[in-house]
Amino acid sequence: MAERDYIVILGAGESGTGAAILAQKQGFDVFVSDFGPIDSVFKKQLTENGIPFEEKQHTESAILSAKEVIKSPGIPETVPIIKNIKAKGIPVISEIEFAGRYTDAKTICITGSNGKSTTTMLTYHILKNAGLNVGLAGNIGKSFALQVATEQFDWYVLEISSFMLDDMYQFKADIGVLLNITPDHLDRYDYKMEKYVDSKLRILQNQTPGDVFIYCADDSETLKGLERYTIQAKVYPFSIEKELNLGAYLKNNEININLENQSSFIMSITELALQGKHNIYNSMASGIVAKVLELRNESIRESMGNFKNIEHRLEHAGRISGIDFINDSKATNINSTWYALESMTTDVVLILGGVDKGNDYDMLKDLVRSKVKAIVCLGKDNKRIHDAFEDEVEVIVNTFSAAEAVQIAYHLAQKGDTVLLSPACASFDLFRNYEDRGNQFKAAIKEL
Incomplete structure (x- = not known):
């Protein structure tokens, strides 16, 4: 030059x-x-x-x-x-596209509307524990480009958002994982679901028959979207609804993973560090990646059993007078909140609200009706939450700080209940970001 x-x-x-x-x-x-x-x-x-x-x-x-x-x-x-x-x-x-030009490392790219961070962290944990020289980047951890500039990794586990995929052209995922597709960020896609689906499916671009694509066979939007694509890579689906010859499935409360020419992997879901239906999916996806890399079953089993989940994602934040407090501040969309509610086994006082990205609250109505006894709104404008749920719950209260929300939720809950912060909205109206919201929530619990 x-x-x-x-x-x-x-x-x-x-x-x-x-x-x-x-x-x-x-x-x-x-x-x-x-x-x-x-x-x-x-x-x-x-x-x-x-x-x-x-x-x-x-x-x-x-x-x-x-x-x-x-x-x-x-x-x-x-x-x-x-x-x-x-x-x-x-x-x-995107930064990912740029950094990809300057590294020979292999990439495992994980995308989806929900569960990306958890699955990325779990996959990284499994690989690192198995002794691979692996970096963690994308939406999480240190920047991919900075690591390419300053480190020498053989593998990267990258959490990839649809916004990153939109600006990726030549980049290729050696192993691509698509967890699920549900309406999120539609404001960035002209409110057209198909555009958002196509954005997620860019995870397939440039893949060759030597690469691997892992996806959820139970996710209707994914299956519908894949009909429009010809997949070059080797494909491994995962499902908890049906048995599959290749990939991962659930049978008798055990995860089964079968790939060609490899021993089967079997693990009881009671032994998983991550509990809840959505986490069975996340564990299956990570498990398939581990088997593709031919890691030892014993090593995979150990890592899946001792993994500590990320902060602000269904994080247990305390128990006071028999009431559990769960910090799910990272739930910034409806589907994350749906997952959180779906995994609850007690009556719930739900803390909802913030900056709404065009949410369709109808999706939550059945779960709210069956599990939620009161909603505490935490945001500047809560009108849409009131409109959506006034017929589903008896109590909806407005609050304007984490401390106030925690105080009121605590008084509305009884022994054996769960107070769940799972806002379904961005946090920028009252907080710096979702971490700040989660930290203020946890600090308020300590003050009770």
Whole structure:
């Protein structure tokens, strides 16, 4: 390169900062632009690496002369700067696409509307315990690009969102996992389910017969979507509703995994560290990945039995006067809340609400009717929750802080009940993010 190619990175969070450091290492001229304020952690990283950046603005002249733009998954296609970049014909890619060019490591890519984080963490846990040299990245952990720049892993387990997939073109998943597809983020897909399904199914792109695709055979949207695609990769489905010759299925409360030319893997679901129906699916998906990599059954069984789940996802946050408190703050969509309610075995006081992404609450009505005795709203605008559930529960209360929500939920609950924070909404109206919401919830429980 006589003249160094110029790359612009939009968004200076975990992924943007990592992409900037990798781009610089690969010999590009780099400029980082963030329309909001940049977190001090990332500012320090950029400054230490001598990477120029701007915050609280986008200087068009500096951006529109780029050869390529790497954009943060959180920036929608519809914002003016992206429209202007595309109008000029400048390619826009994701950090994952960019980092994938500079590593020979094999990738296990996990996507789906729900269960991605849990399945990604579990898969990483199984591989690491089996002694593989493995990194964890994507929507979780340290940025993929930063790890490609600074580490030498043989394998990566990547949690991939549909927003990341939208900006991935040449990238290939050596093992692709699609857990499920349910309506989420439809505001980013013109409220068209088919567009969202196609986005998720980009996990298949560039796969060859030497690659593997793992999916849920019980998920109707996935099955409907796959009818439109020709799959090149070797396919392993998983199901808890029917027995399968190849893949994973449930029989007599045991997970069975069968792949060609390998010993069967069998494990009782009572031994799994992750309990609940949705976690049987997550464990099956991770188990198939482990068997594809020919890990020892004993090692897989041990890892599946001792795994600790991630914070803010159906996390047990305390028990007071016989009332259990569950922190599921990571449930930012209806389907996550559906899963949470579905896994409850007691009466529930449900804490719901926040920034609603076009939620259709009808999906929750049956579960609310059968399991929920009261709803505590935690958000600035709770009208849609009242409208949806006023006929299903006797008590719906508005609150405007985690402390207030916990106090009221505690008084509405009785011994043997569960207070469940599973908001079905984003948190930005009252909190910094879902972690902040979950942490405030946990702090409030300690104050009771």
